[in-house]
Every structure is written in structure tokens, then in C-alpha cells.
Amino acid sequence: MRVFIPGVDGYLGWSLAQHLAARGHEVAGSDCFYRRRWVEEEMGSWSAIPIASMQERRDAFKERYGAELRFWEGDLTNYELVAEMLEDFRPEAVVHLGECPSAPYSMVDAKHAIFVQVNNIVSTFNLLFAMRDLCPDAHLVKLGTMGEYGTPNLDIPEGFFEVDFRGRKDHLLFPRDAGSWYHWSKVHGSNNVMFACKLWGLRATDIMQGVVFGTRIDEMGAVPGSPSDQRLTTRLDFDGCFGTAINRFCCEAVIDHPITPFGKGSQRRGFLPLRDSMQCLALTVENPPERGDYRVFNQFAEVYDLGELATKVQKVAAEAGLHATIRNLVNPRAEQEDHYYNPDHDHLFELGYRPSGDIDSEIRVMLADLMPHRERIAAKRDVLIPDVGWTGPRRKMKYLASEEPLAIP
Amino acid sequence: MRVFIPGVDGYLGWSLAQHLAARGHEVAGSDCFYRRRWVEEEMGSWSAIPIASMQERRDAFKERYGAELRFWEGDLTNYELVAEMLEDFRPEAVVHLGECPSAPYSMVDAKHAIFVQVNNIVSTFNLLFAMRDLCPDAHLVKLGTMGEYGTPNLDIPEGFFEVDFRGRKDHLLFPRDAGSWYHWSKVHGSNNVMFACKLWGLRATDIMQGVVFGTRIDEMGAVPGSPSDQRLTTRLDFDGCFGTAINRFCCEAVIDHPITPFGKGSQRRGFLPLRDSMQCLALTVENPPERGDYRVFNQFAEVYDLGELATKVQKVAAEAGLHATIRNLVNPRAEQEDHYYNPDHDHLFELGYRPSGDIDSEIRVMLADLMPHRERIAAKRDVLIPDVGWTGPRRKMKYLASEEPLAIP
Numbered sequence: 168m169r170v171f172i173p174g175v176d177g178y179l180g181w182s183l184a185q186h187l188a189a190r191g192h193e194v195a196g197s198d199c200f201y202r203r204r205w206v207e208e209e210m211g212s213w214s215a216i217p218i219a220s221m222q223e224r225r226d227a228f229k230e231r232y233g234a235e236l237r238f239w240e241g242d243l244t245n246y247e248l249v250a251e252m253l254e255d256f257r258p259e260a261v262v263h264l265g266e267c268p269s270a271p272y273s274m275v276d277a278k279h280a281i282f283v284q285v286n287n288i289v290s291t292f293n294l295l296f297a298m299r300d301l302c303p304d305a306h307l308v309k310l311g312t313m314g315e316y317g318t319p320n321l322d323i324p325e326g327f328f329e330v331d332f333r334g335r336k337d338h339l340l341f342p343r344d345a346g347s348w349y350h351w352s353k354v355h356g357s358n359n360v361m362f363a364c365k366l367w368g369l370r371a372t373d374i375m376q377g378v379v380f381g382t383r384i385d386e387m388g389a390v391p392g393s394p395s396d397q398r399l400t401t402r403l404d405f406d407g408c409f410g411t412a413i414n415r416f417c418c419e420a421v422i423d424h425p426i427t428p429f430g431k432g433s434q435r436r437g438f439l440p441l442r443d444s445m446q447c448l449a450l451t452v453e454n455p456p457e458r459g460d461y462r463v464f465n466q467f468a469e470v471y472d473l474g475e476l477a478t479k480v481q482k483v484a485a486e487a488g489l490h491a492t493i494r495n496l497v498n499p500r501a502e503q504e505d506h507y508y509n510p511d512h513d514h515l516f517e518l519g520y521r522p523s524g525d526i527d528s529e530i531r532v533m534l535a536d537l538m539p540h541r542e543r544i545a546a547k548r549d550v551l552i553p554d555v556g557w558t559g560p561r562r563k564m565k566y567l568a569s570e571e572p573l574a575i576p
Numbered sequence: 577m578r579v580f581i582p583g584v585d586g587y588l589g590w591s592l593a594q595h596l597a598a599r600g601h602e603v604a605g606s607d608c609f610y611r612r613r614w615v616e617e618e619m620g621s622w623s624a625i626p627i628a629s630m631q632e633r634r635d636a637f638k639e640r641y642g643a644e645l646r647f648w649e650g651d652l653t654n655y656e657l658v659a660e661m662l663e664d665f666r667p668e669a670v671v672h673l674g675e676c677p678s679a680p681y682s683m684v685d686a687k688h689a690i691f692v693q694v695n696n697i698v699s700t701f702n703l704l705f706a707m708r709d710l711c712p713d714a715h716l717v718k719l720g721t722m723g724e725y726g727t728p729n730l731d732i733p734e735g736f737f738e739v740d741f742r743g744r745k746d747h748l749l750f751p752r753d754a755g756s757w758y759h760w761s762k763v764h765g766s767n768n769v770m771f772a773c774k775l776w777g778l779r780a781t782d783i784m785q786g787v788v789f790g791t792r793i794d795e796m797g798a799v800p801g802s803p804s805d806q807r808l809t810t811r812l813d814f815d816g817c818f819g820t821a822i823n824r825f826c827c828e829a830v831i832d833h834p835i836t837p838f839g840k841g842s843q844r845r846g847f848l849p850l851r852d853s854m855q856c857l858a859l860t861v862e863n864p865p866e867r868g869d870y871r872v873f874n875q876f877a878e879v880y881d882l883g884e885l886a887t888k889v890q891k892v893a894a895e896a897g898l899h900a901t902i903r904n905l906v907n908p909r910a911e912q913e914d915h916y917y918n919p920d921h922d923h924l925f926e927l928g929y930r931p932s933g934d935i936d937s938e939i940r941v942m943l944a945d946l947m948p949h950r951e952r953i954a955a956k957r958d959v960l961i962p963d964v965g966w967t968g969p970r971r972k973m974k975y976l977a978s979e980e981p982l983a984i985p
Contacts, residue, residue, distance in 0.1 A: 246686060277655060277705035284701070285694055288764075292693070296686040320746040321739060330730060330751070332737060335916070337729040342739070342748040343767070351771060355697075355764040358752070362760060366910055366966060501775055507744070557775060 170452055171258035172196040173243050173265030173294070175236075176203070176221055179310075179379065179444060180264040181401045185386040186445040187452070188232040195237035195256045197248075197265070202402070205272065205409065212406035212550040215418050215540050216382060219398040227398035231386075243290035246297070253294075253301045260452045261298065262308040265290050266356070270314070271408040271499070271555040273349035280348040287352040288359065295363045306455035307371040308448065309360050311353045313437050313465060313510065315375060317344030318503050323510035326373065326463025346502050347557070357463075364461035371460075372451050376444065377437030377467025380413035381529055382536035384442045391535035401441075403537075405544060407499075407553030413438065413476055415551065417533045420484040420491040422545045427552065430498030430567065432474030435508035437467025440529045443522055450518045465512040468522040476526075483530040487538075495567040501557040579861055580667035581605040582652055582674030582703070584645075585612070585630055588719075588788065588853060589673040590810045594795040595854040596861070597641040604646035604665045606657075606674070611811070614681065614818065621815035621959040624827050624949050625791060628807040636807035640795075652699035655706070662710045669861045670707065671717040674699050675765070679723070680817040680908070680964040682758035689757040696761040697768065704772045715864035716780040717857065718769050720762045722846050722876060722919065724784060726753030727912050732919035735782065735872025755911050756966070766872075773870035780869075781860050785853065786846030786876025789822035790938055791945035793851045800944035810850075812946075814953060816908075816962030822847065822885055824960065826942045829893040829900040831954045836961065839907030839976065841883030844917035846876025849938045852931055859927045874921040877931040885935075892939040896947075904976040910966040 170187050174180040175196025184194045198221065206212050219227070221238060228236045237256060241248040243265045253261075266287040267273070273283035291309065298305055316323045319342070328341045340361070345351045360371050382403055388395030404410045405418035416426045439447070447466050456462050471479075477493045484491050498504065523529075537544065554563045579596050583589040584605025593603045607630065615621050628636070630647060637645045646665060650657040652674045662670075675696040676682070682692035700718065707714055725732045728751070737750045749770070754760045769780050791812055797804035813819045814827035825835045848856070856875050865871050880888075886902045893900050907913070932938075946953070963972045 277701065280705075281698055281701050284697055284768075288693055288697070289690055292686065292690050296689075319739075319748060321741045321744045321748075324741075328741060330728075331740065332730045332733075335730045339728060339730075339751040340753065342751055344749065345767070345771070348768075348771075351764075351767055354767060355760075358754070358760055358763060359693075359757075362754070362757075 168259045168452065169193045169256060170260045170262060171252065171256055172262050173290070174198055175238065176200060177264055178402050181224065182384050182441055182445055183262060183264070183448055184228065184236060185232070185399065186384055186449060188228065188234060189386045190449055193234065197239040197241060197243070197252055199240060199242045201267070206404055206406060210406040210408055210550055212404065212547045214402035215405050215537055215544050216400050216403050217397070217543070218400060218402045223398045227396050231396065231399065243293055244286060246293045249293040249297045250301060253297045257302055258305050260306045260308060260455065261294060262448060262452065263291065263294055264310055266310065267349065269408045270347035270349040271553060273347050273352070274555050274557055275561070283349050284352040284355065288355055291356045291359060295360065295369065298369060299363070299367045303367065303369060304458070306452070307360065307369060308451050309356065309371055309373045311357050311373050311375045312350060313375045313377050313467060314350040315343045315345050315354045315357060316341065316510070317346055318506040318508055319344060320507050323465070325465045325511050325514050346500065361461045364459055368459040370456045370458050372456060373461065373463045374451065375463060375465045377439050378411050379439060379441055379444045380411065381441030382533045384445050391532040392539060406550035407555060412473055413480065413530070416477055416480040417530060417537055418544050419551055420480050420489050421534060421537045421541050422548060423489065423491060424548055424551055425492045425494035426477045426480055427494055427496045428473040428477045429496055429500060431504045432477060432495055433472050433504050434502060435470050435472045435506065437465070437470050437510060437512070439466065439468040440523060443468050446523065447515050447520050450515060450520055454518050464514045465510050466515055467512055470508060479526060480530055483527050484534060487534055496552065496564045497567050499553045499556040499564050577668045577861065578602045578665060579669045579671060580661065580665055581671050582699070583607055584647065585609060586673055587811050590633065591793050591850055591854055592671060592673070592857055593637065593645060594641070594808065595793055595858055597637065597643060598795045599858055602643065606648040606650060606652070606661055608649060608651045610676070615813055615815060619815040619817055619959055621813065621956045623811035624814050624946055624953050625809050625812050626806070626952070627809060627811045632807045636805050640805065640808065652702055653695060655702045658702040658706045659710060662706045666711055667714050669715045669717060669864065670703060671857060671861065672700065672703055673719055675719065676758065678817045679756035679758040680962060682756055682761070683964050683966055684970065692758050693761040693764065697764055700765045700768060704769065704778065707778060708772070708776045712776065712778060713867070715861070716769065716778060717860050718765065718780055718782045720766050720782050720784045721759060722784045722786050722874060723759040724752045724754050724763045724766060725750065725919070726755055727915040727917055728753060729916050732874070734874045734920050734923050755909065770870045773868055777868040779865045779867050781865060782870065782872045783860065784872060784874045786848050787820050788848060788850055788853045789820065790850030791942045793854050800941040801948060815959035816964060821882060822889065822939070825886055825889040826939060826946055827953050828960055829889050829898050830943060830946045830950050831957060832898065832900060833957055833960055834901045834903035835886045835889055836903055836905045837882040837886045838905055838909060840913045841886060841904055842881050842913050843911060844879050844881045844915065846874070846879050846919060846921070848875065848877040849932060852877050855932065856924050856929050859924060859929055863927050873923045874919050875924055876921055879917060888935060889939055892936050893943060896943055905961065905973045906976050908962045908965040908973050
């Protein structure tokens with residue numbers, strides 16, 4: 168199948184290009200390298216694991232998978248470029264990984280909030296219009312987030328639910344209650360994609376993804392700590408805006424920095440390893456919906472709370488001789504810490520998704536992959552403590568319930 | 577109360593400035609005159625009733641109400657301007673009428689869809705951020721539309737409802753199901769305003785307004801057909817993008833053009849006269865919610881179906897010696913024509929809203945106001961038939977169930 172991946176240079180994008188190529192698909196992609204610039208120029212950070220340039224990546228891709236990775240450099244908010252790429256490549260599926268993926272980044276200030284919403288809405292719009300005009304039979308796989316739902320005091324179905332209200336019934340969108348301008352940009356995008364399917368008969372799958380963690384997929388080499396080809400590794404961020412929970416915890420553990428869950432750590436979320444995210448996206452691409460269908464998949468392996476994950480990382484790290492403490496931080500986010508959380512996630516299991524393994528094994532792989540890069544992480548250790556709060560001015564979060572100074576001044 | 581009205585040059589904006597001034601409020605506003613340009617340059621139309629320049633309007637305003645109407649010319653997507661205006665005027669309420677209000681305009685093509693969504697999202701964002709920083713105690717009155725809800729097979733509550741799902745309960749946003757890129761832009765805006773209230777403790781009322789009709793409010797002069805001061809009249813559009821149902825029907829009737837409901841005409845919607853819209857907005861401004869509250873009002877007087885309204889206009893026109901036919905058009909919109917429709921609208925009635933009169937009387941006033949401008953409307957009669965369809969290329973809609981050519985070739 169011909170699969171086009173906007174955002175192919177990212178954490179998920181570069182992994183997916185390889186996973187799909189290994190499964191025999193023809194892959195092309197685009198990127199404007201925003202992620203590299205956000206992390207390096209704005210966050211003053213870098214990927215914990217060094218990554219190659221796109222040219223080096225494409226060379227390695229060709230050597231490993233025996234096929235060219237066609238690539239366009241450019242911005243999805245440029246309609247002419249989007250149309251040119253789709254017209255040229257004629258994809259059968261488009262996996263849209265070309266949005267800004269960070270909640271904290273969207274909370275920096277008005278400029279960032281507006282950038283994230285406009286960038287994400289316009290890029291999705293351009294893909295929708297270009298698909299309508301150039302490849303209306305192709306399947307759009309749109310990356311959303313479980314964060315679109317928030318934490319209602321109800322089970323969370325996959326996208327839609329049966330409403331019974333004052334004695335009448337209808338099948339409607341499940342109400343969204345996002346928690347950042349970024350998360351709302353994903354809700355806006357979901358709404359637009361749903362309407363495009365209804366209006367033009369496009370077909371789309373909207374992936375409400377949980378938090379992804381992990382340093383590799385098997386295509387990058389099967390031996391942890393030793394990639395078969397460094398050019399094939401994907402990025403892994405640990406800064407306050409682009410680092411996500413388990414990835415950050417593992418980076419902290421390998422440099423003896425305290426592991427820092429936000430707030431009480433009782434927030435519950437769905438999580439899945441990078442290799443499971445790839446498995447799910449491949450299943451989604453290979454099982455497209457009918458024309459006109461807009462379907463929603465909740466994509467995660469299991470629900471954990473953050474404190475539980477911090478303890479897991481601490482325990483697995485101890486096996487490797489690392490002795491990280493756990494120090495909860497003042498929560499930079501405005502979010503419920505004690506809440507009900509029971510989302511459905513049946514659709515992908517019905518398509519054949521099988522979680523790849525236990526979380527301890529995955530953390531073991533991650534720590535092995537990160538150990539060779541301890542100095543690189545330590546050199547940027549000041550970015551581990553987030554400084555973007557949901558309200559108030561930008562400043563480093565303090566440790567919770569303590570007057571102690573931060574490990575990092 | 578100091579009330580700031582972005583979009584003060586528009587159909588609602590110019591009326592509201594006068595209505596609030598007559599009630600003793602201090603009013604200021606801004607506009608970048610997009611509406612005049614869209615109608616004149618893009619639609620090739622004009623207001624059925626001639627309108628004065630903003631300078632003439634402000635002169636008349638001062639003569640009539642004895643107060644200056646402070647005015648800034650400029651675009652709400654410019655944050656610096658928004659901040660300057662709020663800092664200078666220090667409003668106690670902001671009634672945001674500065675969005676693009678047309679569903680068909682948003683359906684013209686990709687460029688228009690993106691313009692409408694970005695313009696509406698960014699203007700609202702700039703107001704939210706500037707209010708947070710400069711007048712956090714002020715009340716934002718955001719204009720949404722009943723079209724945000726679509727036509728579910730359920731009663732429509734005002735914004736939120738009690739959900740009972742798998743034995744658990746929560747109070748959540750009622751699911752939205754909008755029918756155009758414009759309507760979705762209003763949903764996106766509603767979501768952003770709701771989140772800003774939760775996050776920063778702003779106070780807002782989100783008005784889900786029905787379709788407004790009417791040529792005047794009493795402040796513009798009490799004698800139909802004869803304004804006390806032509807400079808005080810507000811615009812009235814009848815083109816395919818900016819003309820709304822009853823306003824279009826009345827313009828058609830006065831020039832002996834067939835009255836043209838879309839499709840079967842069995843679509844049901846909430847309607848209210850311009851004077852009721854002003855009454856409701858004044859009640860909303862004068863009864864602000866608490867800090868942190870985001871409340872939703874469904875704002876309309878009564879529900880009618882379009883065919884019923886066409887017949888009402890025909891009947892009232894006949895009293896005036898006008899003999900319009902009714903000719904249904906192929907529906908340019910993708911919408912359900914036969915559907916359940918029973919929206920709540922209690923909140924404004926609880927605040928004291930009393931519908932101003934029967935719809936026949938209002939139509940009588942409208943026809944009297946439009947009669948002196950028959951030639952002006954007839955000169956642009958070709959814009960009465962819409963040419964923006966929800967799908968397919970742009971072309972004039974034909975009469976329904978007929979091979980007959982259009983009245984207008």
C-alpha cells in the first residue's frame with residue numbers, strides 16, 4: 168500500500184516509516200523540521216538519543232529496506248505543497264503525524280496557543296481538501312489523543328455513544344473536555360475530519376492515542392543499547408514541553424536525577440509502548456473503513472497512574488544499579504488528580520492488536536538504550552523540570568509539599 | 577456599563593451600539609469593514625437598505641444619543657490592536673460580534689473555509705488573552721449559533737446536560753453536530769471560551785443564537801418605511817452568502833421575485849426578530865455570570881419551518897398588494913430536511929426576555945422598510961439565488977423538482 172506520512176521526521180513518524188516499509192508498504196513523507204527546532208532552539212534541549220539528518224536517515228532507509236523513502240521538505244500549511252505531494256505520490260493512506268504534539272508548548276503564551284491551534288487546524292484542512300480533490304479514495308489516519316476526552320466521571324467509549332435524554336435516543340459524539348489549547352486543537356481537528364467524511368465521503372480513522380513511551384522498535388535493531396544502525400534510531404525528548412511521562416522518568420533515572428511525577432501522581436492515563444503504537448497504526452492502515460466512514464479508535468495498552476509508573480521505573484532502574492529517588496513536583500497542569508478513568512479500547516483489539524509485552528521489560532530496554540547517552544542527557548538536565556505552568560508566569564516547578572530547593576537551581 | 581463591541585459596523589453590531597446607548601451604557605467598538613467588502617466585492621451585492629459610512633454613523637450616534645461612539649478601525653487577528661483597545665477603554669463587557677457569520681461563505685472553497693475558521697478562532701483567542709491580562713473581571717458575550725447543535729433526534733438543552741451512561745452520571749457539554757465549516761468554527765470558539773473560563777476564571781456567556789430577521793429596532797425610528805435618520809439604519813443583506821431566510825424572502829417579495837426556501841422547506845429552526853436579539857443581548861450584558869462561569873443561552877423566540885415562513889411572508893406581502901409566488905430551490909446545503917427539533921430556551925426568559933410581538937407584524941414592518949428600496953434590490957436580483965453548494969462546483973441552484981429555468985438566468 169502507498170502510505171504518505173506528514174511529519175515523517177518525528178518520534179512516531181520515523182518509526183512508522185520503517186515499520187510500514189518492513190511490512191512491504193511503499194512509504195513517502197514530508198517534514199519541515201519544526202520539532203527539531205522547537206526542542207533545540209526553544210527548549211534548549213536535544214534528543215536523548217542522537218538522531219541523524221534526514222539525508223542520512225534516507226540513505227540508511229534505502230540500505231535497510233531496499234526502497235527509496237520519498238521525501239518533501241515543507242510546511243503542511245502550504246496548500247500548494249500538500250497538493251503537489253498527494254498528486255505526485257497518489258497515496259492509498261495518509262497517516263497525519265504533522266501536527267504540533269505538545270500540551271505545554273501550547274500553554275507558553277498567546278502566541279504559542281494560537282500557533283498550535285492554527286498550525287494543527289490548517290494542516291489538517293489542507294490534507295482534507297487535497298485528499299478530496301486528488302485521492303478521495305485514500306484513508307486518512309488522523310492522530311488525536313485520549314486527552315480530547317478529559318477525565319469525565321463516566322466510562323469513555325470510542326468516539327460515539329448512545330444518548331438517552333428525556334426519553335429519546337440518538338447516537339452522538341461523546342462530549343470532549345480537553346485540558347490544554349493543544350488538546351483542544353485536536354478536538355477541533357477531530358470535528359473537522361468527521362464533517363469532511365460526512366460531507367465528501369472521505370474515509371478516516373481518528374486515533375485517540377494514549378501516552379507513548381519507548382526508545383525503539385525491532386526494525387531499529389533487536390539488541391537494546393546497541394542499535395544495528397544509529398541512523399535508524401528515532402528521537403526521544405525529555406524536556407518540559409516535548410518529553411512525556413515514562414520517557415522523562417527513564418532519562419531522569421539514568422542520570423540519578425529524581426524521578427518527577429506531577430502533583431500527587433494519582434492521575435490515570437492510557438499508555439502504550441512505541442512498538443505497540445506502530446502495531447496499531449499498521450493495523451489501522453491495513454484495515455481501512457468504508458468510504459464516508461469516520462471511526463474513532465482509543466489506542467492504548469493499559470491504564471496506569473503516574474505514581475505507579477514512577478515506582479516501576481525506579482524498581483527496574485534499581486536492577487541496573489541505578490538508585491533514583493522519586494520527588495513529586497508541583498503540578499504545572501490544571502487537571503484532576505483523583506478521578507474515575509475507564510476508557511474502552513476494543514476496536515484495535517478486535518482488529519488483532521496484541522500488546523507486545525510487559526511494561527517492566529520495555530522500561531528495561533529503554534534504560535539500556537539510554538545508558539550510553541547519560542552524559543548527553545546530563546548536559547541538558549536543567550530542562551527536566553518543567554517551567555510552563557497552565558496558569559501564571561513561566562518558572563521552574565518546585566518539589567511538592569516541601570521548601571527544599573530544586574535539584575536544579 | 578462600558579461595553580465594547582468588536583464588529584460594531586455589522587447588522588447586529590450597529591443595532592446593539594444604539595440599543596445599549598439608549599439604555600444608558602457607554603459603548604465603544606471596532607471593525608475592519610470585512611462585511612462591506614465581502615458583500616460588495618465578493619458577492620457583487622449591497623445592503624438592501626443603504627447604510628452610511630462609519631464616520632456618518634458616529635456623527636448621527638452622537639446627535640441622537642449625546643455620547644461619543646469610540647471606534648477603532650482594525651482587524652481582531654492583530655493582538656496588539658486588541659490589547660490597545662481593551663487597555664484604553666477598560667470594558668466591563670465585550671460583545672464579540674467580530675466573526676465571519678456566514679455558513680455559505682465558509683463553503684466556497686478551501687481558502688474560504690480556512691479563512692473563516694482561522695479568523696474566528698484567532699479573533700476570539702486574542703480577545704480571551706487580552707481580557708485575561710487587561711480586564712479579567714469583564715464579561716465576554718460570545719456569539720455562537722443554534723447551528724452548533726445540528727438537528728439531533730433529542731431535545732437540545734442549553735449547552736450542557738446530565739449524562740447517564742452505563743450506570744454512572746456526569747454533567748457534560750451537549751454534543752455538537754454542526755453543518756458547515758463556519759458552524760464548526762463557532763463550536764471551536766465555544767470550546768476555547770469554555771476552557772478559558774475554567775483556566776483563568778474569566779466569565780462568559782455563549783449565545784447560541786437562532787436566525788435573526790428584521791430591518792430595524794425602535795431606536796432607529798418608530799415609523800416603518802421612514803427612518804428618523806437614515807444614518808442610523810443597519811444593513812440588510814439578501815445575497816446567497818450573507819442573506820438569511822426571512823430577510824431574503826422579504827427582499828424577494830418586494831421585487832416580485834419568487835420566494836425561494838431551500839429544499840422541501842421542512843427544516844425547522846429557531847428565529848427571532850432583530851429587536852428581540854437586542855433585548856436578549858442587553859439582558860445578557862446587564863446580568864453577568866460569576867467569575868469563572870461559562871454559561872450557554874439558546875437565544876430565539878420561536879421555532880418555525882422554512883416553508884411556513886415563506887407562506888407567512890407571501891400572505892403579509894399580499895396584504896400590501898404584492899403577489900409573490902413560492903418556488904422551492906434545490907437545497908444547496910447538506911442538511912436533514914425532515915427532523916425532530918425541540919431546543920430549550922429558558923435561560924433568557926428567566927432573565928426577563930419577552931418576545932416583542934407576532935412575526936406577521938414584524939414582516940409588515942420589514943416590507944414597509946424595504947419597499948422604498950425595490951429598485952436597489954432589483955438591480956442586484958441575480959444574487960438572490962445561491963450559487964455556493966455544500967458539495968460540487970459553484971453554480972446557481974435550480975428550482976426543485978422542475979426542469980424549468982431559473983427566474984434569473
